[in-house]
Amino acid sequence: MTTLVQDPAATGADAGTDQLAELAAVALRVREHIVDICSGGEGGHLGGSLSLTEVLTALYFSVLNIDPEHPDDPDRDVFLLSKGHAAVGLYATLAERGFFPVEELAGFGQEGGRLMGHPIRAVPGVELPTGSLGHGLALGAGFALSAKLSGKPRHTFVALGDGELQEGSVWEAASSAAGLGLDNLTAVVDRNRLQLTGPTEDIAPLEPLADRWRAFGWAVRRVPGNDLSAVLPELASTPWEPGRPSVLIADTVKGAGVPFVADQVKAHYVRFTERQQARARAAVRRAAREQDGGKEQQS
16 A cells, blocks of 8 residues: 555554654645645635545545656556535645646646646546546446456545435435445545535434444444544544445535635635635634644644
């Protein structure tokens, strides 16, 4: 597995603490990139990118078997961003991981660039174009089935938005994946409880969400999705049950790290002014310091 930090289980508690500190530093940089991208002329989908930051950081910097120098390695693990509107979060993560230069992020949405509003295959590290909601899990099941049939050990991860679960095609894919015994498939639901037009529970209620997934034959776990110490061990330990696909319900905050838009519908898509950009950058740094301080007190 191509990781940047050691498995804490292999080297003790101190190594685990160091690992989380390294990942937290990466997550901070990813958040800063997201803020900067959403301060450009085009703006961007801020809220759903910030809510997914810890999941993306854990996957790309500790869990996924990937190599930025060989993004098409046939034995690589696969990640699909089914909620493709969160592309700025994926781009920020891929750049930090070394798939392309960080400087290219400044060209998001610009004519002649490859960083478009939704992911496309021209971007190194992007497996498939996504963003037509409800399709990513079926695509992920296809990757997982292919790996099973060819005897390859690779694992497929798919990130879905919670509003996206209102698409019937998600549940068709969920049923098929369980029926095929695709335990090399993991879905992550970004459960930030907000979609473009309001709270998910006001538009089309999803709860009891864990029970729904279990009814479709999946192994289910639920964690605070903006807490690396909760997210990382779950993602690193799949499959949780032999013969069953896994789904991690990550309870997150839309716009996490930027208090003046966090947990609000207006976080969905923003275009920060220069002043708002500075304010948002300061906020994500302050939140990171406060989180580190709280963990030091607990230890």
